[in-house]
Structure formats: structure tokens, C-alpha cells
Amino acid sequence: MVETSRRQAIEDVASDLFRERGYAATSIRDIARALSVQGASLYAHVTSKEDVLWAIVDRAATRFEQAADRAEADAAARRPGDPGEAIAALVRAHVAVLTADVDEAGVFVNEWRALGDERRRSILERRDAYQSRFRGHIEHGIAVGAFAMTDPSIATTTVLSAVNGIAAWYDPDGRLPADRIADHLVELTLRMLEGSR
Amino acid sequence: MVETSRRQAIEDVASDLFRERGYAATSIRDIARALSVQGASLYAHVTSKEDVLWAIVDRAATRFEQAADRAEADAAARRPGDPGEAIAALVRAHVAVLTADVDEAGVFVNEWRALGDERRRSILERRDAYQSRFRGHIEHGIAVGAFAMTDPSIATTTVLSAVNGIAAWYDPDGRLPADRIADHLVELTLRMLEGSR
DNA sequence: CTGCCTAACTAACGATCGTTAGGCTACCAC
DNA sequence: GTGGTAGCCTAACGATCGTTAGTTAGGCAG
Secondary structure (H helix, E strand, O other): OOOOOHHHHHHHHHHHHHHHHOOOOOOHHHHHHHOOOOHHHHHHOOOOHHHHHHHHHHHHHHHHHHHHHHHHHHHHHHOOOOHHHHHHHHHHHHHHHHHHOHHHHHHHHHHHHHOOHHHHHHHHHHHHHHHHHHHHHHHHHHHOOOOOOOOHHHHHHHHHHHHHHHHHOOOOOOOOOHHHHHHHHHHHHHHHHHOOO | OOOOOHHHHHHHHHHHHHHHHOOOOOOHHHHHHHOOOOHHHHHHOOOOHHHHHHHHHHHHHHHHHHHHHHHHHHHHHHOOOOHHHHHHHHHHHHHHHHHHOHHHHHHHHHOHHHOOHHHHHHHHHHHHHHHHHHHHHHHHHHHOOOOOOOOHHHHHHHHHHHHHHHHHOOOOOOOOOHHHHHHHHHHHHHHHHHOOO
């Protein structure tokens, strides 16, 4: 990924470090060192450390939201009202965003707590809205008998925890390409929801 | 929980704060303030900040290991060689430890990265060994046809991610007692592994 | 040649960090 | 009462934190 702008290069490096050590444990001077530059020099491109975190988290959130938009539209076009199709599309989209930029997505998943009050609240709302998409299809699936009876809230957080777990181990150069991983997660998720025992 | 010793009180407060804000974002003086004491006073009971983290992480790790020991022994006594029984027992034990002290367990799950090199490596080994117990039963289950065919590594990390996700939302005073949550997780996990689609 | 823009620099600010040193007070055993 | 010990205090250390200020070097446009 060629650095299109200096600002972007800073956010890329910051994503990497925030993901690896966490926001609080990463100093401005750490980010600068990775760019072979003095710490104070970053403030020509950035207004504060939290601003960098916010830029990363906000962009990642937008990616997840837009991917979910497309996924829901596609699923509705293919098999309208089919909860399994909708969940499969959402999971596949989620894994795609997660694996397209593990650092950025990993920061979104783990470091949003470090944001200030206002921004943290804002992200929390968007997370809730995002979760609600999954829960909506799960509840619908239970209602029409496509999914086995369960507590929809627990099923929702379990699905999302399972999928987000990928961020902890995914390696772009590892065994299994991203879409193979998505296949497995879709399979496991649908079994979990549909499964009759 | 009555403070049996001063050292224990420090670790309890530290578990709470480390879990809420993270290790790096929590200062010694934050912990002291929660105990209505000066920061420097803690060093009468503690040799370093990292020592406190280590005590919490080590204890939590031991709890998970011992609970898994008992779970595997019980499962083997009840239904020897039954992979479903073994996984159910492991999941139930894991949820029990997680919910018995969410702060401590949450720190173990999320903050072990903050440990120094040596201790981090040590915990990583124990985590791997712990994961291997799950993977062993999953592989066995696939081999004997009890579980549906899948990638055992992905299935293992997915199960553990799903279960660890509880630490992010569990509230001891919330709806649903801990063992109900365990019931749901066992159900979802077994569906995921056994489910035929 | 001049002037602006980008990107970096050095130096320093006040705050906070983890930690050490040394002293004080209250209680309990003998 | 004497000695020990558990628990806390104040004061301070050197390091590092996020951030501001003012300056310098290079390249491109007029």
C-alpha cells in the first residue's frame, strides 16, 4: 500500500502500533520513530493523538456499516426474507472488512474504549445499531422457524464475538486466504443458528 | 468479598481498573485513589505495577486450568470418550470461571499482552496448552464422526472467541444467572460442532 | 529571483509516570 | 513498657508523556 498522503502514512503506522500494543501503551514518539521522524513533527499533520485514533476507528466503523448495507441489499435481492441468507451475507461481509485491514479493524474492535466520552458514546451507538442488524435477522429467523429457539441477544453477541475473534489471529500471509476463512465462519455460524440437536 | 489481606484488596481494585481502562491506561495512583491511599503507599505491599498484573493473570490462568482439569475428569467419568460431553464440560467450566470473577478473567483474556517478555511467553504457552485441550476433543469428535467436518483450528478458536466474548458484556446483576448463560453457550457450541446442514 | 508550501527540525512546557527513601502512628505480644 | 510490625505518610527522583513554539531546508510557481 503506497502512502498516498503523509497523514495516511501516519494512520497506517498508528493502526499497526495501536493494534499491537494498545492505544495507551503507544506514544506519539513511537509512531514518529516508525516513520523515522521526530515526535513533534507529527503535529504538522495531526491535531492530537486521540484524533488519530478517532480517524482509524471512524473509518473502520464506516467500512463495516457500508459492507453490511451492501450485504443486506444483496441478500434481499437474492432470497428476500431468508434469514439464513441474510446472516450468511452479513458474516461474509464482516469477515471481508476484518481481513482487508486487520490493523484498522482490530483497533476498531479493541481500542474504542480509549476514546473520549463524546466519541466513545458515538461509536457505542453505531456498534449497537450494527449489532441490531444481526439480531433483527436472528429474531426473524427464530420467528419463522428457520433458526432453532434460543435467546436472540446471546446468539447475537456470540456470533459477533466468534467472528471478531478472527482479528486476534488472522495473518494475511498465513495458511487459508480470507475468503476461505469467511466460508468456515459462515458455515459455523449457520450451524449454530439452524442446528437441530 | 471481604478483603482478607491488603494485598488482595489491591489486586481486586486493580482487576477492576485494568479491566475497565486497560493496564497501560491505569496508573498506580489510580489504584491507590480507589483505596483512599497515596500512590507510594502501595509499594509496601507490592513490588511493581507489573507484579500486580502478573498476580491477577497467573491466578486467573490457574483457575481456568484447574477448572478444565475437573471438567475433563468428570466428563471422562460420565461418558468416556464422548467428545460432545467433553466439550460441553469444558465450555461450562470456562463460563463458570469467567463469570465467577469477570474482572480477573477479563484481565486475563485482554491484558496479558502488557506483561514483560518472559511472563508473556509463559502465559502464551499456557494459553496454547489450554486451547489444545479443546482442539483435542474437537479433532477426536471429527475423527469418530460425532462432529461435522471442519477445520479443527478454526473451530477451536471460534469456540473460544465465542465463549470469551461473555467477558465483554456479562453483568453479575444482569438478567440471566451465570449457569443459564453457560447452558446457552453449551447449546450453541454443540450445535456449531455437531450440526448437520 | 521571489514567495509560498510542505515537511521536517530543535527546544522546551507542564503534567504525569513508576518508583525509592525515610519517617510517623497505632496496635499487639511479651 | 518495650519491641516489633503493619500501614500509611510526605517528598522527591528521573523518565516519559502530549503538546506548543519558532525555525529551517527544499521544491515548485509566478
